[in-house]
Amino acid sequence: MGKAYQGEWRTIALNGLRAGLLLALATITAGCAMLAPSPPQDQSNICEIFREQPRWYDYARDSEQEWGTPIATQMSFIQQESSFRSHVRPDRERVLGFIPWSRPSSAYGYAQAQDPVWGEYQEQAGSRFARRTHMKHATDFIGWYNARTQRMTGVALNNPEHLYLAYHEGQGGYSRGSYQNKPQVRSAAQQVAQRASRYESQLSSCESEFQCRRFYQIWPFCRQ
Numbered sequence: 096m097g098k099a100y101q102g103e104w105r106t107i108a109l110n111g112l113r114a115g116l117l118l119a120l121a122t123i124t125a126g127c128a129m130l131a132p133s134p135p136q137d138q139s140n141i142c143e144i145f146r147e148q149p150r151w152y153d154y155a156r157d158s159e160q161e162w163g164t165p166i167a168t169q170m171s172f173i174q175q176e177s178s179f180r181s182h183v184r185p186d187r188e189r190v191l192g193f194i195p196w197s198r199p200s201s202a203y204g205y206a207q208a209q210d211p212v213w214g215e216y217q218e219q220a221g222s223r224f225a226r227r228t229h230m231k232h233a234t235d236f237i238g239w240y241n242a243r244t245q246r247m248t249g250v251a252l253n254n255p256e257h258l259y260l261a262y263h264e265g266q267g268g269y270s271r272g273s274y275q276n277k278p279q280v281r282s283a284a285q286q287v288a289q290r291a292s293r294y295e296s297q298l299s300s301c302e303s304e305f306q307c308r309r310f311y312q313i314w315p316f317c318r319q
Contacts, residue, residue: 154235
């Protein structure tokens with residue numbers, strides 16, 4: 096077989112391998128998207144949210160126990176950021192009003208965490224396998240971030256309005272008061288606080304449904 100013929104077949108084989116790998120990656124990505132839970136139908140009631148997704152309660156409670164941010168505050172953050180959509184990103188900017196362009200930030204997933212701070216979380220508290228599209232890691236990230244806010248700025252973990260201002264602006268921006276001239280950010284923070292208060296009241300009436308629900312959980316040790 097001539098060298099030119101061998102080279103042609105090698106090129107065909109490599110192209111076929113690349114195409115196969117791309118197809119496999121696309122299939123895996125689509126499969127992961129299909130496995131992601133649908134957003135809760137009633138996002139105004141935390142009891143209904145956890146009835147649809149009881150594991151989310153477990154994740155939020157684990158985060159609360161680890162970092163101190165109340166469950167209701169965590170879920171209010173996520174509702175504000177992504178409306179419980181696992182793979183959401185900011186809309187692309189448009190050139191001339193209709194040509195899709197770049198996205199305004201790298202925010203992604205339930206908590207809309209951006210690339211740099213997500214990398215810090217992975218190094219300091221999570222793992223390299225943590226995913227922004229998984230509720231367990233999103234709630235843990237919010238808990239970790241708010242604990243850092245408390246340490247750096249003194250904002251209490253039971254103050255969802257100012258926790259959210261620091262979450263949106265960064266701890267440095269919050270300390271400089273960058274939110275003062277941003278009425279939309281301040282309005283969003285107020286909405287987060289109001290929702291967190293409502294969620295907290297709702298959760299007090301239904302939390303027992305989600306505690307001790309597994310066969311290996313023994314009352315009263317699993318209730319806190």
